Amino acid sequence: MCVLCGDLILNTHWSDNKKSSNTSVVVGEEQRLWVKNRREKIQFLNKILAFYGINIRDWNTSKFTLFDKKGNCVIVNSLGDLWQKASELSKERMDILDEKLLEYLKSR
Amino acid sequence: MNKKCPIIIVSGFLGSGKTTLLTQILKLKRFDGASIIVNEFGEIGLDHRLLYHIKDDTTLLNEGCVCCQKKEALLDALKKLLFSYQKGDIPLTSLIIETTGLADPAPIMFSLLSDALLIHHFYIDRVIVCIDALNIRLHLKHNENLRQIAASDVIVLTKTDLLPQKFKLEALKQKIISIAPTATIFIGSKKTKDFFSAKIKHIPKMSQHKSHLGDIKSISVTFKEPLNWNAFGVWLSMLLHTYGENILRVKGIVDTKEDGSVAINGVQHIIHPPIHLPSQKSTEEKNSQLVFITKNLDPQKILISLKTFEEFAKITDK
Numbered sequence: 001m002c003v004l005c006g007d008l009i010l011n012t013h014w015s016d017n018k019k020s021s022n023t024s025v026v027v028g029e030e031q032r033l034w035v036k037n038r039r040e041k042i043q044f045l046n047k048i049l050a051f052y053g054i055n056i057r058d059w060n061t062s063k064f065t066l067f068d069k070k071g072n073c074v075i076v077n078s079l080g081d082l083w084q085k086a087s088e089l090s091k092e093r094m095d096i097l098d099e100k101l102l103e104y105l106k107s108r
Numbered sequence: 109m110n111k112k113c114p115i116i117i118v119s120g121f122l123g124s125g126k127t128t129l130l131t132q133i134l135k136l137k138r139f140d141g142a143s144i145i146v147n148e149f150g151e152i153g154l155d156h157r158l159l160y161h162i163k164d165d166t167t168l169l170n171e172g173c174v175c176c177q178k179k180e181a182l183l184d185a186l187k188k189l190l191f192s193y194q195k196g197d198i199p200l201t202s203l204i205i206e207t208t209g210l211a212d213p214a215p216i217m218f219s220l221l222s223d224a225l226l227i228h229h230f231y232i233d234r235v236i237v238c239i240d241a242l243n244i245r246l247h248l249k250h251n252e253n254l255r256q257i258a259a260s261d262v263i264v265l266t267k268t269d270l271l272p273q274k275f276k277l278e279a280l281k282q283k284i285i286s287i288a289p290t291a292t293i294f295i296g297s298k299k300t301k302d303f304f305s306a307k308i309k310h311i312p313k314m315s316q317h318k319s320h321l322g323d324i325k326s327i328s329v330t331f332k333e334p335l336n337w338n339a340f341g342v343w344l345s346m347l348l349h350t351y352g353e354n355i356l357r358v359k360g361i362v363d364t365k366e367d368g369s370v371a372i373n374g375v376q377h378i379i380h381p382p383i384h385l386p387s388q389k390s391t392e393e394k395n396s397q398l399v400f401i402t403k404n405l406d407p408q409k410i411l412i413s414l415k416t417f418e419e420f421a422k423i424t425d426k
Contacts, residue, residue: 014379015341040338044421048342079341083349096346096417097409105420 013078015041035061045082051104052090056082112231113193114202116304117216120238121253122209125266129238129297130206136300141199143189145169145182146206179219183226190229203230210252213237213259214376221378232380234261236303237291241265241280254287254324258356258401259375262303263293287324289399290359324356327407329414331396334365339421343414344372344379352377354405360398361385372398 016034038061045056055067056076064076066089074085083094095101118133120126127146133139144166167185186203193200207213213235220226237260240247247253257263263284268277281293292306340362348355358374362382373380400410 013341013345014381015337015345037338040336041342044339044342047420048346079345083346087349093350094346095350096343097351097413102413102416105416108420108423 013080015079041079047105047108048101049086051101052086052092052094054086054090056086112229113200114233115220115230116202116204116233117207117213117235118204118238119207119211119213119235119256119260120209120266121240121247121250121256123243124209124238124240124247125264125297126206126209126238129236129264129266129300130204132297132300133204133303136304138304139202139204141201142204143167143198143200143202144204144206145185145189147182147208147211179215182216183219183223186220186223186226186230190226202233212252212255212376214255214378217259217375217380218378221380234304234308235259236262236264238264238266238297239284240267241275241277242267242270244280244283248283254403255356255376257284257287257291260288260291261308262306263288263291264297264303265293265295266297268296286326287401288357289326289328289401290357323404324401325403325405325407326399326401327411328397328399329360329411331363331418334363334394335396335418336421337362337364337370339417343417344374347410347413348374348377348379351402351405354403355400356403357401358398361396362398363394363396369394369396 016037038058042056042058042064049056049066053069057065057067059065059075064078064082066074066076066082066086068089072089074089076082076085087094118126118130120129130144134142134144146166147169167189169181169185182205189198189200189203192198205216207216217232217235220230220232237256239257265277265280271277277295284291284293290309292309294303294306344358348358353376355374355376358372358379360372361369362372363369369385371383371385373383398414400407402410
């Protein structure tokens with residue numbers, strides 16, 4: 001459960017979990033790596049989302065917040081619901097196969 | 109439950125021999141403590157009555173398909189079984205779900221993998237799909253059947269004894285491989301034991317294969333250098349968000365610089381929890397291999413996008 005908003009976090013996104021399910025994990029053991037991966041993901045996401053004029057920020061390493069340039073904000077749980085919400089916020093279709101987006105990424 | 113309970117999904121088009129196969133499977137000793145859920149489209153279910161003779165622990169979900177209208181009913185049935193197990197009423201060593209002939213296995217997997225309770229107690233072991241060798245040409249015209257085949261891990265060709273002598277079984281196999289390159293194909297349903305000992309393949313044997321069906325296309329990609337897992341996660345989640353319906357299957361092994369590789373297995377919008385494979389010997393070649401099977405989508409576009417994104421990730425990484 002999220003300590004900030006009381007929202008139940010029902011599942012982890014597949015990309016956050018690449019360990020074997022049989023391995024036991026000591027609490028806090030992988031926290032550093034987890035935070036590092038999270039920051040790296042945000043870095044990538046921001047480069048893509050900049051194309052659509054939106055920005056993603058970390059919210060206390062529990063959730064993400066999406067902002068557009070007018071200051072509208074949406075809470076995002078994981079990569080699972082990000083694209084849907086980003087699409088609603090920017091009113092654009094999030095398309096990774098879009099040639100214009102790929103050209104934009106190449107130019108960065 | 110120390111270990112998660114394996115779920116075996118038995119699917120296949122209408123009349124492809126699912127129930128017959130199930131009755132044979134249930135004779136295996138490994139399914140002595142198994143529970144079964146049978147889903148039927150019609151108002152009056154018959155299959156479960158055939159199965160009662162073998163197993164009395166059979167749950168029937170009728171009047172609708174568990175992949176769409178009856179999603180909740182399936183989750184409820186699973187929870188009921190789990191609670192019975194926890195009370196000590198049933199052994200629940202494994203669970204077999206027989207879908208309707210029109211079911212798409214992907215939403216069923218999604219329901220299971222996205223339920224906060226069930227994900228901790230069950231995992232999807234394999235999807236077995238029956239194909240009626242006699243009527244496959246007719247069945248392949250239906251999207252439901254294509255989706256079933258693409259989602260499969262094990263394919264059982266049924267009614268092969270009824271085939272005319274001239275029938276080219278090899279051609280049929282090739283056709284199936286073009287839809288499901290990673291599936292293990294069995295001819296006839298006699299070797300039931302082998303269906304479960306067959307190792308789930310992560311990547312197909314061949315590097316390139318042509319599709320035999322117009323709008324279904326596949327592509328395999330190999331990356332010699334390790335992929336950035338975070339960038340790959342962002343890329344694949346974005347791809348599946350928009351094109352999940354068109355991507356029947358994603359499968360492969362990703363080398364992520366760390367020890368060992370990560371096996372990816374996805375059906376349409378859903379990606380199974382990735383499996384960390386034990387590290388290979390240093391002498392073995394380490395690379396990433398991915399297979400995409402698409403419908404009404406040019407796989408070359410996926411390839412271009414992934415390569416551009418990886419280049420971009422490398423630059424960002426530095």
